[in-house]
Amino acid sequence: MADILILFYSRHGHTAALADEIRHGVIAVTGCTARMRTVAPLAHRPDTVPISGPPYVDKNDLRECAGLALGSPTRFGNMAAPLKAFLDETSDLWLSGTLIGKPAAVFTATSSMHGGQESTLLSMMLPLFHHGMLVLGVPYSEAALLDTKSGGTPYGASHVSGADNALALSEHEKRVARALGKRLAETALRLA
Numbered sequence: 001m002a003d004i005l006i007l008f009y010s011r012h013g014h015t016a017a018l019a020d021e022i023r024h025g026v027i028a029v030t031g032c033t034a035r036m037r038t039v040a041p042l043a044h045r046p047d048t049v050p051i052s053g054p055p056y057v058d059k060n061d062l063r064e065c066a067g068l069a070l071g072s073p074t075r076f077g078n079m080a081a082p083l084k085a086f087l088d089e090t091s092d093l094w095l096s097g098t099l100i101g102k103p104a105a106v107f108t109a110t111s112s113m114h115g116g117q118e119s120t121l122l123s124m125m126l127p128l129f130h131h132g133m134l135v136l137g138v139p140y141s142e143a144a145l146l147d148t149k150s151g152g153t154p155y156g157a158s159h160v161s162g163a164d165n166a167l168a169l170s171e172h173e174k175r176v177a178r179a180l181g182k183r184l185a186e187t188a189l190r191l192a
Protein backbone atom coordinates (compact mmCIF):
# COMPACT_ATOMS: atom_id res chain seq x y z
CA MET A 1 0.00 0.00 0.00
CA ALA A 2 1.17 3.57 -0.74
CA ASP A 3 0.24 5.84 2.15
CA ILE A 4 -0.37 9.47 1.11
CA LEU A 5 0.05 12.08 3.84
CA ILE A 6 -2.51 14.91 3.61
CA LEU A 7 -1.08 17.57 5.90
CA PHE A 8 -2.98 20.83 6.32
CA TYR A 9 -3.77 23.74 8.59
CA SER A 10 -7.34 25.10 8.61
CA ARG A 11 -8.88 27.65 10.95
CA HIS A 12 -12.40 27.85 9.53
CA GLY A 13 -12.71 24.48 7.77
CA HIS A 14 -12.34 25.43 4.10
CA THR A 15 -8.84 24.07 3.60
CA ALA A 16 -10.02 21.03 5.59
CA ALA A 17 -12.89 20.56 3.09
CA LEU A 18 -10.38 20.58 0.22
CA ALA A 19 -8.25 18.07 2.12
CA ASP A 20 -11.26 15.76 2.34
CA GLU A 21 -11.84 15.94 -1.43
CA ILE A 22 -8.16 15.17 -2.01
CA ARG A 23 -8.59 12.20 0.36
CA HIS A 24 -11.46 10.94 -1.85
CA GLY A 25 -9.18 11.21 -4.89
CA VAL A 26 -6.42 9.30 -3.12
CA ILE A 27 -8.54 6.43 -1.86
CA ALA A 28 -10.16 6.04 -5.29
CA VAL A 29 -6.80 4.60 -6.38
CA THR A 30 -6.50 0.91 -5.52
CA GLY A 31 -3.47 0.29 -3.35
CA CYS A 32 -3.43 3.79 -1.80
CA THR A 33 -4.43 4.93 1.67
CA ALA A 34 -4.72 8.49 3.01
CA ARG A 35 -3.33 9.71 6.34
CA MET A 36 -4.80 13.05 7.47
CA ARG A 37 -2.69 15.23 9.75
CA THR A 38 -2.78 18.85 10.94
CA VAL A 39 -0.54 21.24 12.85
CA ALA A 40 -1.22 23.06 16.12
CA PRO A 41 -1.99 26.80 16.13
CA LEU A 42 1.16 28.60 17.24
CA ALA A 43 -0.48 29.99 20.38
CA HIS A 44 -1.47 26.46 21.51
CA ARG A 45 1.89 24.79 21.09
CA PRO A 46 2.97 22.30 22.29
CA ASP A 47 -0.46 20.64 22.53
CA THR A 48 -0.30 16.99 21.65
CA VAL A 49 -3.96 16.15 20.95
CA PRO A 50 -6.33 18.41 18.97
CA ILE A 51 -9.87 18.82 20.28
CA SER A 52 -11.30 17.55 16.98
CA GLY A 53 -10.19 16.59 13.48
CA PRO A 54 -7.03 14.73 12.48
CA PRO A 55 -4.06 14.27 14.84
CA TYR A 56 -1.14 16.65 14.86
CA VAL A 57 1.56 15.68 12.40
CA ASP A 58 4.71 13.97 13.56
CA LYS A 59 7.92 13.89 11.54
CA ASN A 60 7.47 10.11 11.28
CA ASP A 61 4.40 10.84 9.13
CA LEU A 62 6.74 12.45 6.61
CA ARG A 63 9.24 9.57 6.88
CA GLU A 64 6.54 6.96 6.33
CA CYS A 65 4.47 8.59 3.56
CA ALA A 66 4.72 7.64 -0.12
CA GLY A 67 3.49 11.11 -1.13
CA LEU A 68 2.43 14.42 0.43
CA ALA A 69 -0.49 16.82 -0.13
CA LEU A 70 0.22 20.05 1.76
CA GLY A 71 -2.61 22.51 2.42
CA SER A 72 -2.96 25.92 4.03
CA PRO A 73 -5.35 28.86 4.05
CA THR A 74 -3.85 31.89 2.33
CA ARG A 75 -2.49 34.41 4.81
CA PHE A 76 -1.41 37.67 3.13
CA GLY A 77 -0.62 35.78 -0.07
CA ASN A 78 1.39 33.07 1.68
CA MET A 79 0.96 29.90 3.73
CA ALA A 80 -0.14 30.15 7.38
CA ALA A 81 2.55 30.43 10.05
CA PRO A 82 1.67 27.20 11.93
CA LEU A 83 2.36 25.12 8.81
CA LYS A 84 5.52 27.07 8.01
CA ALA A 85 6.69 26.60 11.60
CA PHE A 86 6.33 22.84 11.24
CA LEU A 87 8.22 22.83 7.92
CA ASP A 88 10.96 24.93 9.52
CA GLU A 89 11.56 22.06 11.95
CA THR A 90 12.28 19.54 9.20
CA SER A 91 15.96 20.30 8.52
CA ASP A 92 16.96 16.88 9.86
CA LEU A 93 14.78 15.30 7.15
CA TRP A 94 16.38 17.64 4.59
CA LEU A 95 19.87 16.62 5.76
CA SER A 96 19.05 12.92 5.53
CA GLY A 97 17.27 13.33 2.16
CA THR A 98 14.19 11.55 3.51
CA LEU A 99 11.73 13.20 1.11
CA ILE A 100 13.88 13.10 -2.03
CA GLY A 101 11.94 11.58 -4.93
CA LYS A 102 8.55 11.47 -3.18
CA PRO A 103 5.66 13.13 -5.05
CA ALA A 104 3.93 16.18 -3.53
CA ALA A 105 1.06 18.56 -4.26
CA VAL A 106 -0.35 21.72 -2.64
CA PHE A 107 -3.76 23.25 -1.93
CA THR A 108 -5.18 26.46 -0.43
CA ALA A 109 -8.29 28.48 0.39
CA THR A 110 -8.77 32.25 0.15
CA SER A 111 -11.66 34.52 1.02
CA SER A 112 -11.37 36.54 -2.20
CA MET A 113 -11.04 35.41 -5.80
CA HIS A 114 -7.80 37.29 -6.49
CA GLY A 115 -6.49 37.18 -2.93
CA GLY A 116 -3.32 35.27 -3.71
CA GLN A 117 -4.14 31.62 -4.39
CA GLU A 118 -1.39 31.25 -6.98
CA SER A 119 1.22 33.06 -4.86
CA THR A 120 0.38 30.80 -1.90
CA LEU A 121 0.44 27.62 -3.97
CA LEU A 122 3.71 28.49 -5.72
CA SER A 123 5.43 29.56 -2.49
CA MET A 124 4.25 26.39 -0.72
CA MET A 125 6.14 24.46 -3.40
CA LEU A 126 9.48 26.09 -2.52
CA PRO A 127 10.29 24.09 0.64
CA LEU A 128 9.12 20.94 -1.17
CA PHE A 129 11.67 21.57 -3.93
CA HIS A 130 14.38 22.06 -1.28
CA HIS A 131 13.41 18.67 0.13
CA GLY A 132 13.85 17.14 -3.34
CA MET A 133 10.20 16.24 -3.76
CA LEU A 134 8.57 15.76 -7.17
CA VAL A 135 5.97 18.54 -7.25
CA LEU A 136 2.77 17.82 -9.21
CA GLY A 137 0.03 20.10 -10.48
CA VAL A 138 -3.28 19.44 -12.25
CA PRO A 139 -3.23 19.04 -16.06
CA TYR A 140 -5.87 20.76 -18.22
CA SER A 141 -7.22 17.34 -19.18
CA GLU A 142 -9.28 18.00 -16.02
CA ALA A 143 -12.04 20.09 -17.66
CA ALA A 144 -13.05 21.73 -14.37
CA LEU A 145 -9.91 23.88 -14.65
CA LEU A 146 -11.43 25.62 -17.67
CA ASP A 147 -15.01 25.70 -16.42
CA THR A 148 -14.49 26.87 -12.83
CA LYS A 149 -15.85 30.27 -11.80
CA SER A 150 -14.03 30.19 -8.45
CA GLY A 151 -11.07 28.06 -7.28
CA GLY A 152 -9.14 25.25 -8.94
CA THR A 153 -5.76 25.94 -10.57
CA PRO A 154 -3.09 24.04 -12.52
CA TYR A 155 -0.74 24.74 -9.57
CA GLY A 156 -2.93 22.89 -7.09
CA ALA A 157 -6.42 22.63 -5.63
CA SER A 158 -8.07 25.76 -4.23
CA HIS A 159 -11.29 27.21 -2.90
CA VAL A 160 -12.78 30.70 -2.61
CA SER A 161 -14.58 30.85 0.74
CA GLY A 162 -16.07 34.36 0.36
CA ALA A 163 -15.73 37.51 2.44
CA ASP A 164 -17.70 35.98 5.32
CA ASN A 165 -16.20 32.49 4.89
CA ALA A 166 -19.68 31.17 4.05
CA LEU A 167 -19.13 29.53 0.65
CA ALA A 168 -18.97 25.73 0.41
CA LEU A 169 -16.73 24.04 -2.17
CA SER A 170 -18.16 24.30 -5.71
CA GLU A 171 -18.46 21.16 -7.85
CA HIS A 172 -15.52 22.38 -9.97
CA GLU A 173 -13.35 22.97 -6.91
CA LYS A 174 -14.21 19.47 -5.68
CA ARG A 175 -13.34 17.92 -9.04
CA VAL A 176 -9.95 19.63 -9.19
CA ALA A 177 -9.16 18.55 -5.61
CA ARG A 178 -10.13 14.93 -6.31
CA ALA A 179 -8.14 14.95 -9.55
CA LEU A 180 -5.10 16.20 -7.66
CA GLY A 181 -5.46 13.51 -4.97
CA LYS A 182 -5.86 10.80 -7.61
CA ARG A 183 -2.86 12.01 -9.58
CA LEU A 184 -0.73 12.14 -6.44
CA ALA A 185 -1.76 8.62 -5.42
CA GLU A 186 -1.22 7.15 -8.89
CA THR A 187 2.20 8.78 -9.11
CA ALA A 188 3.20 7.48 -5.66
CA LEU A 189 2.16 3.96 -6.67
CA ARG A 190 4.11 4.18 -9.93
CA LEU A 191 7.23 5.35 -8.07
CA ALA A 192 6.92 2.79 -5.26
Ligand SMILES: Cc1cc2nc3c(=O)[nH]c(=O)nc-3n(C[C@H](O)[C@H](O)[C@H](O)COP(=O)(O)O)c2cc1C
Binds near residue numbers: 010
Ligand atom coordinates in the same frame (compact mmCIF):
# COMPACT_ATOMS: atom_id res chain seq x y z
C1 LIG B 1 -4.29 36.82 8.87
C2 LIG B 1 -5.11 36.45 7.67
C3 LIG B 1 -4.66 36.76 6.41
C4 LIG B 1 -5.43 36.45 5.29
N1 LIG B 1 -4.95 36.77 4.06
C5 LIG B 1 -5.72 36.52 2.97
C6 LIG B 1 -5.25 36.86 1.67
O1 LIG B 1 -4.13 37.31 1.47
N2 LIG B 1 -6.11 36.68 0.63
C7 LIG B 1 -7.38 36.17 0.79
O2 LIG B 1 -8.13 36.08 -0.18
N3 LIG B 1 -7.81 35.76 2.01
C8 LIG B 1 -7.01 35.93 3.10
N4 LIG B 1 -7.44 35.52 4.33
C9 LIG B 1 -8.71 34.77 4.42
C10 LIG B 1 -8.47 33.24 4.44
O3 LIG B 1 -7.51 32.85 3.48
C11 LIG B 1 -9.78 32.54 4.11
O4 LIG B 1 -10.75 32.90 5.08
C12 LIG B 1 -9.66 31.03 4.03
O5 LIG B 1 -10.76 30.52 3.35
C13 LIG B 1 -9.59 30.38 5.42
O6 LIG B 1 -9.32 28.99 5.26
P1 LIG B 1 -9.71 27.97 6.42
O7 LIG B 1 -11.21 27.87 6.44
O8 LIG B 1 -9.09 26.67 5.99
O9 LIG B 1 -9.13 28.46 7.69
C14 LIG B 1 -6.69 35.81 5.46
C15 LIG B 1 -7.13 35.46 6.72
C16 LIG B 1 -6.35 35.78 7.84
C17 LIG B 1 -6.86 35.41 9.22
